[in-house]
Amino acid sequence: MKTPSRAELDLLSFDQLSELATELAEEDEEIKRVRHYFIDEFWKRMPGQAIALDALGEGELIGTSVGGTPILWAKVEGEIYALSDRCPHRGYPLHHKGKLDGYTITCAYHGGQFDIRTGVCVKHPTETFPCERFMTRTSADGTIVCEAVKSIEFESGV
Amino acid sequence: MKPNVLEYSREEVAKLADDQLEAEWQRYLAFSNGRQRLREEVQRMMRKKSLSPRVNAEDIPEGGMAATKAGTREILLAKVAGQIYAIDNACGHSGYPLDKGSLNGFVVTCRWHDAQFDVRSGAVLSPGREMKPIIRFRVERAAGGTVKLGEEL
Numbered sequence: 001m002k003t004p005s006r007a008e009l010d011l012l013s014f015d016q017l018s019e020l021a022t023e024l025a026e027e028d029e030e031i032k033r034v035r036h037y038f039i040d041e042f043w044k045r046m047p048g049q050a051i052a053l054d055a056l057g058e059g060e061l062i063g064t065s066v067g068g069t070p071i072l073w074a075k076v077e078g079e080i081y082a083l084s085d086r087c088p089h090r091g092y093p094l095h096h097k098g099k100l101d102g103y104t105i106t107c108a109y110h111g112g113q114f115d116i117r118t119g120v121c122v123k124h125p126t127e128t129f130p131c132e133r134f135m136t137r138t139s140a141d142g143t144i145v146c147e148a149v150k151s152i153e154f155e156s157g158v
Numbered sequence: 159m160k161p162n163v164l165e166y167s168r169e170e171v172a173k174l175a176d177d178q179l180e181a182e183w184q185r186y187l188a189f190s191n192g193r194q195r196l197r198e199e200v201q202r203m204m205r206k207k208s209l210s211p212r213v214n215a216e217d218i219p220e221g222g223m224a225a226t227k228a229g230t231r232e233i234l235l236a237k238v239a240g241q242i243y244a245i246d247n248a249c250g251h252s253g254y255p256l257d258k259g260s261l262n263g264f265v266v267t268c269r270w271h272d273a274q275f276d277v278r279s280g281a282v283l284s285p286g287r288e289m290k291p292i293i294r295f296r297v298e299r300a301a302g303g304t305v306k307l308g309e310e311l
Contacts, residue, residue: 004196
């Protein structure tokens with residue numbers, strides 16, 4: 001589909017615009033399908049093993065897969081926090097170019113912000129859910145493990 | 159590299175090297191953001207085409223709707239039991255013009271995805287959808303019966 005300019009759109013009748021809107025809605029299904037391919041691939045390429053406590057520097061973020069669940073790890077003031085690595089808005093991997101400022105993680109996709117201590121959504125372009133939060137603790141071998149605090153259902157990959 | 163990012167299959171995406179995956183994702187984002195802007199523009203244009211610059215209160219039939227303009231906004235006017243209610247004409251779900259939908263009592267149903275709102279309050283009535291209530295306006299009548307919109311409520 002060619003992208004019409006604003007002037008070209010203005011020449012269309014209501015019914016023509018309506019038809020175009022329908023075509024765009026159909027194409028949007030394709031857009032969503034391809035988005036899942038990329039997002040799933042970002043997760044597949046995350047390291048699968050547990051991370052060592054000292055692997056994470058102050059103010060740093062890392063994403064790892066824990067038993068198939070993508071987890072975002074962040075260290076602030078020596079404390080380690082873990083959230084689900086899926087942004088609750090569109091399922092984007094938060095570790096992928098996400099920015100950590102203090103306790104606030106900003107998703108690189110649409111700019112949604114979450115408090116890494118609570119998972120609470122601080123700011124978002126649209127209304128959204130809180131991000132799933134995990135408890136963290138250090139195991140005997142110095143790796144960090146996490147446990148789900150509460151379960152929120154996510155639509156897979158969306 | 160595909161000329162059109164929508165032609166990618168799952169297997170092809172999986173075969174991309176890390177830097178290619180990143181580059182193609184950026185191309186995908188540019189494409190999908192462009193499409194998002196186009197969809198919004200088409201919906202805005204649809205709302206624009208459906209409005210009348212001046213609406214006479216008598217011209218809206220009982221249980222009927224009309225669309226008019228207030229500043230840069232397109233407004234839905236709905237007449238129920240002789241009273242005219244005004245809410246933003248952009249459906250809270252995806253922005254299609256609500257006046258092209260149907261009015262049943264105080265409930266307007268969007269023609270496109272059946273989202274429902276109360277015309278008195280702008281409240282969202284469709285369950286399971288995350289939407290903000292629609293902005294509503296005070297309705298006044300100017301001389302000659304023309305509908306005049308007051309402040310946002």
